[in-house]
Amino acid sequence: MNAHDVKSVGIVGARGHTGAELIRLIARHPGLELAFVSSRELDGQRVTDHVAEFAGGLRYENLSHEAVAAGRADAVVLALPNGKAKEIVAAIDAEKPDAVIVDLSADYRFDNAWYYGLPELTRTRYAGQKRISNPGCYATAMQLAIAPLKDELAAPPACFGVSGYSGAGTTPSDKNNPEKLRDNLMPYALVDHLHEREVTRQLGVPVEFMPHVGPHFRGITMTVNLWLQQSTNADAVKAHYREFYDGEPLVRVIDEAPWVSAIAGKHYAEVGGFAVAPGGKRVVIVATLDNLLKGAATQALQNLNLAFGFDEMEAIPRP
Numbered sequence: 332m333n334a335h336d337v338k339s340v341g342i343v344g345a346r347g348h349t350g351a352e353l354i355r356l357i358a359r360h361p362g363l364e365l366a367f368v369s370s371r372e373l374d375g376q377r378v379t380d381h382v383a384e385f386a387g388g389l390r391y392e393n394l395s396h397e398a399v400a401a402g403r404a405d406a407v408v409l410a411l412p413n414g415k416a417k418e419i420v421a422a423i424d425a426e427k428p429d430a431v432i433v434d435l436s437a438d439y440r441f442d443n444a445w446y447y448g449l450p451e452l453t454r455t456r457y458a459g460q461k462r463i464s465n466p467g468c469y470a471t472a473m474q475l476a477i478a479p480l481k482d483e484l485a486a487p488p489a490c491f492g493v494s495g496y497s498g499a500g501t502t503p504s505d506k507n508n509p510e511k512l513r514d515n516l517m518p519y520a521l522v523d524h525l526h527e528r529e530v531t532r533q534l535g536v537p538v539e540f541m542p543h544v545g546p547h548f549r550g551i552t553m554t555v556n557l558w559l560q561q562s563t564n565a566d567a568v569k570a571h572y573r574e575f576y577d578g579e580p581l582v583r584v585i586d587e588a589p590w591v592s593a594i595a596g597k598h599y600a601e602v603g604g605f606a607v608a609p610g611g612k613r614v615v616i617v618a619t620l621d622n623l624l625k626g627a628a629t630q631a632l633q634n635l636n637l638a639f640g641f642d643e644m645e646a647i648p649r650p
């Protein structure tokens with residue numbers, strides 16, 4: 332890769348869990364470099380002191396929206412909590428409309444002007460859009476589990492999800508308090524979670540989602556109960572999923588129900604289980620993924636690679 336092909340990326344909210352993962356991924360990418368990393372709390376501190384995989388003298392900066400927009404980045408990744416993107420997007424729209432923006436929050440997932448980037452399911456809709464909304468972590472797991480059967484459904488899929496507590500970010504709450512989570516499983520937002528609406532909108536079929544947070548740090552287990560119109564058997568369902576995800580390095584279809592401990596720190600999702608109830612119309616499928624990687628940073632890198640014309644898997648370790 333020639334030096335002039337190297338694209339620069341700025342990260343806003345770079346102290347957070349997903350921002351740190353993205354710094355690690357960009358550090359190993361031959362075609363990307365970091366232009367800036369913005370954080371209020373870490374202003375002035377060296378990135379190497381927080382992300383060991385990063386080499387170089389770059390320091391975190393507390394940048395205003397205007398400074399972000401005026402920065403030299405070809406792409407800006409927003410890794411801010413929900414509800415914080417609008418003003419910064421407006422500043423970039425005004426100053427540098429051709430810059431790519433990848434937003435990790437939920438703020439643009441319902442906006443038709445933005446490309447929704449779940450590559451395995453939506454990449455054929457990518458047509459050079461510069462505004463990219465990165466899917467939610469649970470929403471990624473649900474869509475990967477349901478999409479191959481979405482046209483066969485007889486009822487809304489019921490999705491039981493359990494997330495590690497890194498899914499709740501770094502702002503202190505019960506959901507990321509290891510003391511309160513010890514020996515515990517915390518149900519929350521049992522109807523109308525944002526990801527329920529996100530998946531319903533993206534797949535075009537209603538889904539029912541019941542989230543929980545557990546005592547582990549990273550990784551999601553999504554167990555999905557699907558009622559089908561026609562009866563089937565486990566071998567047929569497995570074969571259908573293998574064919575649907577054939578050639579997808581970041582979706583591994585396995586026979587058994589996957590364990591979350593196996594995908595923590597991994598870039599791919601696993602989909603398996605494929606239990607079929609007597610009668611053949613009720614199927615249970617389990618998907619696991621690392622919420623910080625395929626559920627966030629790895630997916631953001633797939634989207635950046637797509638936007639810059641790199642191989643979609645560039646710098647993403649293969650299974």
Ligand SMILES: NC(=O)C1=CN([C@@H]2O[C@H](COP(=O)(O)OP(=O)(O)OC[C@H]3O[C@@H](n4cnc5c(N)ncnc54)[C@H](OP(=O)(O)O)[C@@H]3O)[C@@H](O)[C@H]2O)C=CC1
Nearest residue numbers: 344346347348349370371372410413435436498500501622
């Ligand atoms: N965690 C996960 O598993 C996933 C998260 N996401 C989404 O990605 C985004 C980032 O998530 P995550 O990395 O977990 O978040 P964190 O809470 O870990 O980090 C958020 C970052 O944004 C900065 N920030 C700027 N403004 C605010 C503010 N008003 N309140 C709090 N923090 C602020 C933080 O502080 P500072 O400025 O001091 O650096 C920090 O750098 C969120 O929208 C989240 O919903 C999506 C998929 C998965």
Ligand SMILES: CC(=O)N[C@@H](CCC(=O)OP(=O)(O)O)C(=O)O
Nearest residue numbers: 435436437467468494498499544
């Ligand atoms: C355990 C936990 O709290 N998880 C978060 C989801 C994290 C995520 O993907 O959130 P966004 O849709 O906000 O990007 C939640 O349920 O809100």
